[in-house]
Amino acid sequence: MKYSIIPYGTLNGIDYDLIQINNKDVTISFTNLGARINQWLLGSDNLILGFDNSQDAQLGEGYYYGASIGRIAGRISAGSFSIDGTDYQLPLNESENHLHGGPNGFDLKRWDYEINDKEESIQIIFSLLDQDGENGFPGNLKAQVIHTYSVDNSWSVTFKATSDKDTLFNPTNHVYFNLNGSHAQTILNHKLKIDADTYVPVKVDGTPVGELSSVEGTAFDVREGKLIGDLFNMVDDQVKLKNGFDHPFVINHGASKTPIVLSVPELQRHIEVSTDRDAVVVYTHNVVEPPMKIWGEELQPYAAITLETQTIPDAINHAGFGNDILRKDTPFESTTTYRLVY
Numbered sequence: 001m002k003y004s005i006i007p008y009g010t011l012n013g014i015d016y017d018l019i020q021i022n023n024k025d026v027t028i029s030f031t032n033l034g035a036r037i038n039q040w041l042l043g044s045d046n047l048i049l050g051f052d053n054s055q056d057a058q059l060g061e062g063y064y065y066g067a068s069i070g071r072i073a074g075r076i077s078a079g080s081f082s083i084d085g086t087d088y089q090l091p092l093n094e095s096e097n098h099l100h101g102g103p104n105g106f107d108l109k110r111w112d113y114e115i116n117d118k119e120e121s122i123q124i125i126f127s128l129l130d131q132d133g134e135n136g137f138p139g140n141l142k143a144q145v146i147h148t149y150s151v152d153n154s155w156s157v158t159f160k161a162t163s164d165k166d167t168l169f170n171p172t173n174h175v176y177f178n179l180n181g182s183h184a185q186t187i188l189n190h191k192l193k194i195d196a197d198t199y200v201p202v203k204v205d206g207t208p209v210g211e212l213s214s215v216e217g218t219a220f221d222v223r224e225g226k227l228i229g230d231l232f233n234m235v236d237d238q239v240k241l242k243n244g245f246d247h248p249f250v251i252n253h254g255a256s257k258t259p260i261v262l263s264v265p266e267l268q269r270h271i272e273v274s275t276d277r278d279a280v281v282v283y284t285h286n287v288v289e290p291p292m293k294i295w296g297e298e299l300q301p302y303a304a305i306t307l308e309t310q311t312i313p314d315a316i317n318h319a320g321f322g323n324d325i326l327r328k329d330t331p332f333e334s335t336t337t338y339r340l341v342y
């Protein structure tokens with residue numbers, strides 16, 4: 001495989017790079033703006049949403065396209081949490097809640113990077129020092145996001161971190177897929193399969209109601225694989241509330257023993273996702289507000305679907321949701337792999 005580094009434009013006086021990897025008829029690119037995945041091309045088909053330059057990427061900041069999300073993914077209710085009796089207050093960057101690490105989260109930071117070009121894979125190691133108190137989080141956090149692309153068309157994203165104080169850490173990648181190759185066709189023709197007996201109902205503001213619910217008999221039962229369009233035609237209060245999926249699915253056995261599969265049967269194309277995380281948030285781009293252009297075309301609702309592997313959001317405020325505390329001087333490491341099969 002070959003790679004090249006090309007300019008990705010200047011944003012707020014900082015020059016950004018695009019690292020483009022070619023593997024036969026597949027091209028994939030990453031940028032040090034938010035340690036993002038930016039493009040995944042099969043021939044001329046765009047399989048994910050991204051941008052031609054950093055200025056356009058900033059216009060899409062509210063949707064976090066392809067971005068590394070941190071220190072936390074999802075929402076922290078009222079932006080407040082406690083660790084061992086010490087209370088913390090995070091900035092409220094979405095109405096009354098904290099979303100995706102705050103107004104200066106990982107997604108628009110400039111990450112340092114180095115490239116390891118190996119025979120069977122190319123690895124981009126992004127690193128960042130997130131200062132104590134940044135976005136209200138305690139602890140100086142040393143974070144790494146390692147994007148690895150392999151000759152078998154697997155993309156792995158590994159998060160590593162340590163902090164010098166107890167803090168919260170629940171990172172994810174916010175990639176949006178549309179396997180049709182153009183978002184002019186919605187993802188309602190995509191089939192989704194997740195080995196999850198339970199999911200997390202949410203309130204209208206996107207925060208968890210507070211319990212895990214069985215998927216049985218609901219639009220969230222995708223254990224055997226179902227078409228998104230068929231699921232959205234079901235009568236389901238949670239799909240109606242969010243006008244689609246914007247929910248955590250709780251992966252059976254706490255990590256995917258059977259891969260998550262997103263496919264377009266008629267194109268004989270799919271993504272297999274394996275992860276060591278215990279949940280995956282699926283968001284189907286239910287609204288486009290403000291209007292957005294991606295790859296030069298206006299976006300419509302259901303233009304793409306995210307598969308954000310993570311600990312259940314807001315776990316710090318809900319018993320039974322898992323652990324999102326990163327203890328002082330304790331290393332965090334997690335890997336999710338998305339393999340393209342076509």
Ligand code: G6D
Nearest residue numbers: 062063064074206246283
């Ligand atoms: C919406 O509720 C959704 C989030 O889950 C998503 O990450 C964001 O849009 C981009 O706020």
